[in-house]
Amino acid sequence: MTAGAVPRYIGRFAPSPTGPLHAGSLVAALASRLDALAHHGHWLVRIEDLDPPREVAGASLKILEQLRAHGFEPDGEVVFQSTRHARYEAAFEQLRAMGAIYPCSCTRREIADSLRVHGAARERHDELVYPGTCRQGMAAGRTARAWRVRVADTVIDWYDRGRRTWFHEALSDRVGDFVLHRADGLWAYQLAVVVDDHQQAVTDVVRGDDLIGSTARQIYLQQLLGMPRPGYLHVPVVTDRQGEKLSKQTGAQALDAASALDSLEKALSHLGLPETGAPNLELFWSGAVQRWRESHWMGAAPA
Ligand SMILES: [Zn+2]
Numbered sequence: 001m002t003a004g005a006v007p008r009y010i011g012r013f014a015p016s017p018t019g020p021l022h023a024g025s026l027v028a029a030l031a032s033r034l035d036a037l038a039h040h041g042h043w044l045v046r047i048e049d050l051d052p053p054r055e056v057a058g059a060s061l062k063i064l065e066q067l068r069a070h071g072f073e074p075d076g077e078v079v080f081q082s083t084r085h086a087r088y089e090a091a092f093e094q095l096r097a098m099g100a101i102y103p104c105s106c107t108r109r110e111i112a113d114s115l116r117v118h119g120a121a122r123e124r125h126d127e128l129v130y131p132g133t134c135r136q137g138m139a140a141g142r143t144a145r146a147w148r149v150r151v152a153d154t155v156i157d158w159y160d161r162g163r164r165t166w167f168h169e170a171l172s173d174r175v176g177d178f179v180l181h182r183a184d185g186l187w188a189y190q191l192a193v194v195v196d197d198h199q200q201a202v203t204d205v206v207r208g209d210d211l212i213g214s215t216a217r218q219i220y221l222q223q224l225l226g227m228p229r230p231g232y233l234h235v236p237v238v239t240d241r242q243g244e245k246l247s248k249q250t251g252a253q254a255l256d257a258a259s260a261l262d263s264l265e266k267a268l269s270h271l272g273l274p275e276t277g278a279p280n281l282e283l284f285w286s287g288a289v290q291r292w293r294e295s296h297w298m299g300a301a302p303a
Helices: 023-038 059-069 085-097 108-117 189-199 209-225 257-270 281-293
Strands: 010-013 042-047 101-104 146-149 155-160 165-170 178-182 204-208 231-235
Touching: 010 023, 010 204, 023 042, 023 204, 023 231, 023 257, 023 281, 042 059, 059 257, 085 101, 085 146, 085 178, 085 189, 085 209, 146 209, 155 209, 155 231, 165 209, 178 189, 189 209, 204 209, 209 231, 257 281
Parallel strands: 010 042, 204 231
Antiparallel strands: 101 146, 146 178, 155 165
């Protein structure tokens, strides 16, 4: 990057080091890089290693090695979330100073029980909608287990470039006041993503559609923190025969450098684009960018 020149498009791929890359994560990586290349933008890699218990030793290095072997080249230094606690802390303090967050002592069980008592069928999308128990303060003698952000009773509207459709989400109905920080020191994914996307000046978030449900929460935090909103494009995740998202937990095979070209062609097909038939990685990438550029994925966001 020339000093002072900020590209108009900055995209990113943000894997969690819970295991090596597999066919599913390759689709998200490929889509994000093709969109960046097609827009003559920059493409960054961020390792989301904020959850040590879920991490697999050596997975970060393995992922970076696999990306290189498949012809991915980040346009900047790889960022590790584990080194960025001070930034999350700063955003957290900003929200605390605004009175936007509060401590909560509720256990998962208590939240589930309270939802049953109130007869509220508010358990949707496998997430418990927090009923706001500690909004006005925790009960005497209780200690905080987490900090939650106060969700306003408004609808978040956002456009998905991939689906070419608007989403309208009432956060208070769907998730309620959500957790930003746990007492054991873990930062919530939603806060870390928003802080990092902003700090890395990401203009376009391209990722698997398993994260569609996180988008409204992230936009809400951007609004509170006064950050600009990036564009969003979600691509279909790869599922196994049971319809489960392909993951290490469901037995996905690690990508093998020896069959890089074949894996990339399959990922391209999954995105609905014809295979390139290229004899090498270089020609694969130029062919794939051309296909992406001519496809429906390039639809611009409405003004
Ligand atoms: Zn609570």
